[in-house]
Amino acid sequence: MEEDFEFGFTEDPKFSVERYEEMIRNHDQYFFDAQAFENIIDYYIEKNDPAKALQVVEYACNQHPFAAVFLIKQAQLLVVTNRVSEAFASLEKAALLEASDADIYIIRGNLYENMERYAEALENYEKALDLAEETDEILLHISYVYQNMGDYDTAITYLKLCLQQNMENQDALYELAFCYDVMDNQEESVQFYMQYIDSEPYSYAAWYNLGNAYTKLSLFEKAIDAYDYAILIKDSFASAYFNKGNALVNLEKYAEAIEVYRQTFEYEQPNADTYCAIGECYEKLEQMDDARAFYKKAVKMDSKLADGWFGIGVTLDFEERYFEALHFYKKALDLDIANADYWFAIADAEYKLGHLAEAEQAYEKVVELNPIDVDAWLDYSSILYEQSRLVDAVEVMAQAIKNNPDAAELYYRMVAYLFAAGDYKEALNHLEMALAADPEKHYILFDYLPQLQKNKVILDIINRYAK
Template sequence: MEEEFFFDFSDDAQRSVERYEEMLRNQDQYFFDAGAFENIIDYYIEKSDPVKALQVIEYALNQHPYAAVFLIKQAQLFFITDQLDKAFVALEKAEMLEASESEIYVLRGNIYNSLERYHEALDNFQKALETAETTDEILLHIAYVYQNMLDYESAIVYIKRSLELNMENKDGLYELAFCYDILDKQEESIKFYQEYIDNDPYSYAAWYNLANSYHKLDLFEKAIDAYDYAILIKDNFASAYYNKGNALVQLDRFAEAIEVYKETFEYEPPNADTYCAIGECYEKLEQMDEARSYYKKSVKMDVKMADAWFGIGVTLNFEERFFESLHFYRKAIDLDGENPDFWFAMADAYYKLGQIEESVAAYEKVLEYNPVDVEAWLDYSTVLYEQGRLLEASETISEAIKNNPDAAELYYRMVAYLFALGQHNEALIYLETALVTDPEKHYILFEYLPQLSDNRLILDVIHKFIK
């Protein structure tokens, strides 16, 4: 089906439709040649009216019983309307009339693919390859089957074959990027797109996918350059602007990112994601009124935008409006209850409001969802320590160490808690482990408990490690 068909509808085609509808009104039987019937069928397909299109096909088959084209169109419509058994029957009839028509096997392959009968799908696409004049689209269909089979290596082979035949196929470029991404083969992806660009330097899709691969390898400067080329070739390429904005954020170039995000509004309607991204940039620049304004625009467009609700809370927290911030953190948590960042902010706000039990409960959630957050373990244990719950504080750090055995900060904190508990020998064992892990960070110990800076036992152990 041609995408532009409805807009290029010729006068002849329009007359055929009018004549057909007149026939129905008069309850009569007019004769139409095969081309006229095709036009009428396509007209109803364009109008998303498969029932009327199928009705036209019945008339067409009565007048042209040996035209396989109508059986193929019938099968397409049966497929679209989920009448798969009827689609298979129509294709069998079409094959008997015109076994060399590749469209029969492509359609049958697509139906088998939708039924997860992948080997039968591949068999049909192979038959299509034998009879089709142009094969680039069929090779892509084969790649889709391999993707569904989770065989991305084979999918890549067929996508590349397709692109060799038709370098203009943007779908192929995006599918290839998807496969490389799944296989986490960004270097291979970069090599492919660089070679592709050598052959076709004006392919905005290739530049865009190259940029995305650089982005995934944290090569943000290179990514920005490649996004710029994509934008140079296609200046209304909203996704390239948006992703360029994301790359600028990664480089802490927030003011530039804001300008780039705003450029997307020239080429596509504003959306909640972009408003939220702009809000985050203003937040990082500590322009909290602007940040809050964009976060509010985001949730107005999409009330399920958890990050934007959270962002509003963060701006209020910055202004020490802790009680107000809790309301927005809760809205974020209602939408994304397993996000440790949301719970961390909630725990901190409760702590600042002196609601210690609520803070403790929120910290437990943070650590349930992200047990490798060293900062959260330290803050949680501090809350317990300040409440005089020394044993719980030390047990918390013990649990933290199990989850983060390489974090020197945790061992130094354990030394402080064990000294506070009077367990000096055990404290010194932890101190040695801390010094082995990272001797440079020993100052943490004295920052947390300044009175230990005069402790002879501790100083002796430290001097052994730091000459």
């Protein structure tokens, strides 16, 4: 007859694991108390070996059939290995043994949440709230469920409750920022983080989120101050440096932005987005060699980064190397076919190369993708006007005005085309509309058709509005 050995919780956890592995090797039967089994299970969980952990749970359940803790561990491991129905069965058994264990309802809530059965998820989380000693993580999960249901107001309520329970719950701080973002309610976001900082002045995450809220409100100076506090508290906080760099770019402080972007490399591996951002700063400073060097680093690191390829094109375009620029614009476009800015750059480069048909097709695409781009409409119609296709130019302007009824420059351009086409009555109608929209911009008409400066009828109408 085999002899049973007993190992208790006084043993070193490592020793328990060694004895367990010895038992398996020897095909033997040792007895372990509940704590020793928990230590062995946790050891395999930490080693990311759920299969072995489940094997230990089987032994534990056999030796301690009335200990709910092992059925709960079993359910957690079955969830990890995607055996959902078995996980539910283990939780049912655990509930029969110890219905007051909050973990049963937390795991069950998780399962229902993943299955998008939100009412049942909430019901289980609410039960867990009544039973658990620490509830911040449960409140966080309830907020996730409400977010998934599209109820961001209620999600925010639970996130605030979560932070009342545990002011240091970073996930809740970030989720709160996300909810305010979705609701486009940055003012309330700022208000919350300011109040939060009053009681938790050393929360780098709160300062960081405050900076992000200010950025979305275009209050870039305030955003930079908030990022600076985040960095002061946690000087290795790479995201705060990156977002501070973005805020400096918005203030057109490109040289300062480059320095801040470079600081991220001290705390995390360089990444393509940061290289691309630095490239853009050099581009704005018209240091095209440096800009191109950083854009190249970006696409070398991430060949799918469309903005990196586009940036290389922009630097070549600046140097009037339009044919080469087109090659890179098209690489960017292959990665992001619906990007109106890319189409616009292609249209412009094709035009400069004298490829009018290709330019026209590209402009057509720009205004289709972004019909409120007034400059694109003007350039598109210009190509047609240059080819003496006046009817087409007038038609394009009519479409432009339909999409941008408040853009005075479109009316003035239409006046020029109508005069050129000899349709004086319609031209004067549009001149009245242009002057009603913005009398100051009447110079646009003369820029396009200087000879009209001598036309008394036009000058009389302009003078009437100018007064």
